[in-house]
Amino acid sequence: MKKGLFLLVFALALTGCVNFAEQPNMPAVTYYVLQDSAPAAPAIPVAAGALKDSDPLSTKVRVESYVPTLLVLDTVTGGFYDTDQLIFSRGPGTRGQYQFARWTERPGKRFADLMRARLDRQGIWQVSAAGGYVQGDVLLDTELVEFYHDAASEPGQFRLELHAELVDLKRRKLLGRKVFQQQVSLATFDAAGAAQASNVAVSRTLDELAAWLATLR
Numbered sequence: 001m002k003k004g005l006f007l008l009v010f011a012l013a014l015t016g017c018v019n020f021a022e023q024p025n026m027p028a029v030t031y032y033v034l035q036d037s038a039p040a041a042p043a044i045p046v047a048a049g050a051l052k053d054s055d056p057l058s059t060k061v062r063v064e065s066y067v068p069t070l071l072v073l074d075t076v077t078g079g080f081y082d083t084d085q086l087i088f089s090r091g092p093g094t095r096g097q098y099q100f101a102r103w104t105e106r107p108g109k110r111f112a113d114l115m116r117a118r119l120d121r122q123g124i125w126q127v128s129a130a131g132g133y134v135q136g137d138v139l140l141d142t143e144l145v146e147f148y149h150d151a152a153s154e155p156g157q158f159r160l161e162l163h164a165e166l167v168d169l170k171r172r173k174l175l176g177r178k179v180f181q182q183q184v185s186l187a188t189f190d191a192a193g194a195a196q197a198s199n200v201a202v203s204r205t206l207d208e209l210a211a212w213l214a215t216l217r
Helices: 002-015 056-065 107-122 192-217
Strands: 030-032 069-072 085-089 096-103 124-127 138-150 157-168 171-185
Touching: 002 085, 069 107, 085 192, 096 192, 107 124, 107 138, 107 192, 138 192, 157 192, 171 192
Parallel strands: 030 096, 069 124, 069 138, 085 138
Antiparallel strands: 085 096, 138 157, 157 171
16 A cells, blocks of 8 residues: 555656655746836927928828827747747857746737837827737837847846838838847846846837837838
8 A cells, every 4th residue: 555655656756746845955936027127218299291281280280190000019039039938148059048037928928018018108109919900000010039148258248139120001011121139238147137137128129119110100
């Protein structure tokens, strides 16, 4: 009977169904929230003279009162970055994962939410997630190509690379394409320093993205 019970417990331990939790030296997993640490940029007014009309006053009212709808797709990420684990690199062409550090949300999904919030606060777009019932004027498509702690030297840098495209849905025309890159030095050589630097990189990228989109407005 005792032998059978031992074999059952041993089998459950192998499958991960039993957690003995007798590892006092094992660090706890820390979860970090990716944030936009900078305030939103002020809205940039649209020049009324951009359109012609027989009545200049009505043109001004019409242009200033119309706010185009911007549909924002969820940000795409590469397979290795599509995870809740913080990523680092010790050298060119290599990537690794922090063992005891996690994001509360996957970076692509979280970045898209922060991007929509920032562009909505900018005030020159009606921002909506793509894929619903809302019909848009323009569509923003983004890809997070790089998002990791470059730890080749201490304390290293956090590197972010974002590719963005803006498409006119009504004319089915590409309005613009741009690559955004950020390299932010870490304050401390650890996951906490990487998470803090990532917030700065995200904020600076959103600054540049919002300013670029305003020129296409």
